Amino acid sequence: MGLTRRTFIQQMGWALTTLGVSESLVLWADRYQQAIAQPTRRKLALLIGINQYAEQVCDYAVPKGSVLNGSVTDVALQQELLIHRFGFQPSDILTLTDQQATRQSILDAFQAHLVQQARPGDAVVFHFSGLGSRIRLEGAFEQAEPNGSNLEYNSFVPVDGWLPTPENPVIHDIPEETLGWLLRSISTDQIITILDTSHTSLGRTLQGNLRIRSRPSTPSGRLDELEEVLQDQLSRETGISKAKIHAQWRSGQVPGLLLSAAHANQIAAEAQWSGFSAGLLTYALTQQLWWATPATTLYFVPNSIGFTRVRLDQASQLLSSGIAKGFASSPNADGVIHAVDEEGKAQVWLAGLPAAVLENYGASVLAISSSGVSPQSSTQSLQDFTHPTLHQIRSREGLMFKTRLISEADRPLVGQWVQEQVRILPRSVGLTVAIDASLERIERVDATSAFSAIPRVSSVIAGEQPADFLFGKNQSAYPLTASLDPSTPSAQNGYGLFYPSRDAILSTLIQDDEAVKTAVNRVTPELKTLLATKWLRLTENQGSSRLGVRVTLERVGLEPISSSQIKPQPLKPQALMHRETVRSIWTAPESDPALGDAKLTLSVGSQIQYRLAxxxxxxxxxVLLGLNAAGNAIAFYPGEADMLEQTILAPGESVTVPPSEPGWKMQTAGLAEIHVVFCSAPLTQTYQTLATTRPKTDTQRVVLLTNPLEVVQALLQDLHQASAPLVLALPKVEVPADTYALDVNTWATLSFVHQVV
Structure with a gap:
């Protein structure tokens, strides 16, 4: 029996619901003030990342390379962030990766580095990226379940977490309860715990083109004797029984702040981009913390992944916690200089931009402050970027970029922050489609052949290389029931396109049987729409734009008719979420505090509008462009009369889209993706192209697009032309032919993704 849509949303919590424990920032406000008032406090971090598990540990054949690919990258992402944005001393950060991360090494490091060194008022960060597991323990924690019916518990898998065998039925994992005791042994309440792992077993290792971070099985056995001794010791020292520590984990009662990529019955995953892989939670969290400020409301979407955005209230709490000393006085940034040679060429760690943008970043230009360095050395003000030193990117390896100095200024210094100045994107960007690994070999061969004939489209096998979308069969209505194990027979349903998470693009699915090549030909027109969507994502720049704009998603509609009413009355608009630029020199107005209670799912039949300020x-x-929940391209059409005048927003003004009641009605379940693009110059070519899709009436409304790729290409050209005077004024900037050069002072793209159920 398939999952209901609502059940699916609950299980995909790492993609569709708030992460962590608390949704309120109020409880953390005082802690933030205390943090910045104690500049001499110590900050300690233990970061663990494991990719290279043996088959006898992970319980499946190790794929080409390693079991996971992004856990060690997660450690590097956290380490760079803590040093250069939060002022941690490198000597206070201990990392254990791959073969270093044995069970005993992890436990010893936790005790020696965190428990024994931390003092009241210190700040502590613990991060784990790797496999999680469910384990079935013989006679463990009997008192935790009065009826004795549930003997399964969560664990973290160390690199030597050998599976039990009949000859040696011992489980070598680290139980969740042990971590709970260890956290409660630390002498400070300023603790941040980040767990980019999951415990739910789905019986497979892939979810679409994503790699799942949990064992595909549930091993049974007993705890190691040393583990039992340790638990008894920790229980005595903390005064917390085994039953109580188990119950505390289940209820989320963890010291300090817990950021978890998955809750009970949910999965965590990692994605691969060009040149690197990373955990979805870790990359999204660290990326946006590079450019966030304590007042910023944080959201994330792994670009090109296609998930609904996640409200990271916990990330905002992270800013207001004990690790944020010096954070408020520093400007946001997109990266930091790692090394400089004698000629002024620099190596820049650039993890503050969306991963999909970095894949296509070309010869982009970065602004480097003449005085600001990471907070462990000094502070920096936004005025430092008024006359910046400019560097242009020459090459890239993963998240490290090599640049050359292009402005007459002092040589850059190691530790200086960088901010995006000009985004240079190739006009030849194409689409990569992953072919579902669950298809039969002949199906995969036919699909590869069919996609090779489509211009600007390439294909890969799911799980092997980065991809924008997935081609497969509609094995089930819901991703969590769609097995990607190649040994599992394919369901007899039609082919279609999916997001890399295997969320279906409904407009591409049919139930009829058809040949693979026929299916590829059928979805070819949709590929143009998806390429247009990829282009829109490449313009997203909430963190780097210098325009002062905000967009709020609001729920609208009509009240039910009461006995005293003749007709339904409009509901007061309810703010659900907002996006605003964070690098503008103008101060944004205060946001609606009710946004903290917003839900990111809408019911079919709901009506919404966007308020632009x-x-x-x-x-x-x-201009407003995107995909509706059915996967069809849409745009806000302002009408023929005075088109440009209707799409201009004067300083201090706001407008709603659609501009009148009853709003935009959600008619189909699925994922909807909307991009609101602002420009300092008229979007002339965009609206000329948009006018070729003429609605039946001359009124303003949201319409289906028949030419989305042409519209988006016109938009890119408008942004390119608006940026040209500023780009040409920059000294020695080389803009390669056949590229778009977009200056952050001329445009802003604020993006929304919401689930309709």
């Missing part, structure tokens, strides 16, 4: 000092023009 300009808090800068210059007029901006706007």
């Amino acid at each position: 300009n808090y800068g000092d210059r007029p901006v023009y706007f």
Whole structure:
């Protein structure tokens, strides 16, 4: 029996619901003030990342390379962030990766580095990336389950977490309860625990084109004797029984702040991009903390992954916790300089931009402050970027970029922050489609052949290389029931396209049997729509834009008719979420505090609108483009009369889209993705191209697009032309032919993704 849509959303919590424990920032406000008032406090971190598990540990054949690919990258992402954004001393950060991360080494490091060194008021960060597991323990924690019916518990898998055998039925994992006791042994309440792992077993290792971070099985056995001795010792020292520590984990009662990529019955995953892989939680969290400020409301979407955005209230709490000393006085940034040679060429760690953008970053230009360095050395103000030193990117390896100095200024210094100045994107960007590994070999061969004939489209086998979307069969209505194990027979349903998470793009699915090549030909027109969507994602720049704009997603509609009413009355708009630029020199107006209680799912039949606000000092023009929940391209069409005048937003003004009741009605379940693009110059070519899709009436409304790729290409050209005067004024900038050069002072793209159920 398939999962219901609502059940699926609950199980995919790492993609669709709030992460962590608390949704409120109020409890952390005082802690933030205390943090910045104690500049001499110590900060300690233990970061663990494991990719290279043996088959006897992970319980499946190790794929080409290693079991996981992004856990060690997660450690590097956290380490760079803690040092250069939060002022940790490198000597206070201990990392254990791959073969270093044995069970005993992890436990010893936790005791020696955190428990024995931390003092009241210190800040502590513990991070684990790797496999999690469910384990079935013989006679463990009997008192935790009065009826004795549930003997399964969560564990973290060390590199030597050997599976039990009949000859040696011992489980070598680290039980979740042990971590709970260890956390409660630390002499400070300023603790941040980040767990980019999961425990739920789905019986497979892939979810679409994502790699699952949990064992595909549930081993049975007993705990190691040393583990039992340790637990008894920790229980006595903390005064917390085994039953109580188990119950505390289940209820989320963890010291300090817990950021978890998955809750009970949910999965965590890692994605691969060009040149690197990373955990979805870790990359999204660290990326946005590079450019966030304590007042920023954080959201994330792994670009090109296609998940609904996640409200990271916990990330905002992270900013207001004990690790944020010096954070408030520093500007946001996109990366940091790692090394500089005698000619002024630099190596830049650039983890503050969306991963999909980095894949296509070309010869982009970065602004480097003449005085600001990471907070462990000094502080920096936004004014430092008024006359920046400019560097242009020459090459890239993973998250490290080599640049050359292009402005007449002092040589850059190691530790200086960098911010995006000009985004240079190739016009030849194409689409990569992953072919579902669960298809039969002949199906995969036919699909590869069919996609090779489509211009600007390439294909790979799921799980082997990065991809924008997935081609497969509609094995089930819901991703969690769609097995990607190649040994599992394919369901007899139609082919279609999916996001890499295996969320279906409904407009591409049919139930009829058809040949693979026929199916590829059928979805070929949709590939143009998806390529247009990829282009829109490449313009997203909430963190780097210098325009002063905000967009709020609101629920609208009509109240039910009461006995005293003749007709339904409009509901007061309810703010659900907002996006705003964070690098503008203008101060954004205060946001609605009710946003903290917003849910990111909408019911079919709900009505919404977008409220656009300009808090800068210059007029901006706007356009709204995206995909509805069915996967169809849509746009806000302003009408024929005075088109450009209707899409201009003066300083201090706001407008709603659609501009009148009853709003935009959600008619189909699925994922909807909307991008609101602002520009300091008229979007002339965009609206000329948009006008070729003429609605039947001349009124403003959201319409289906028949030419989405042409519209988006026109938009990119408008942004390119608007940026040209600023780019040409920059000294020695080389703009390669056949590229778009977009200056952050001219445009802003704020993006929304929501689930309709």
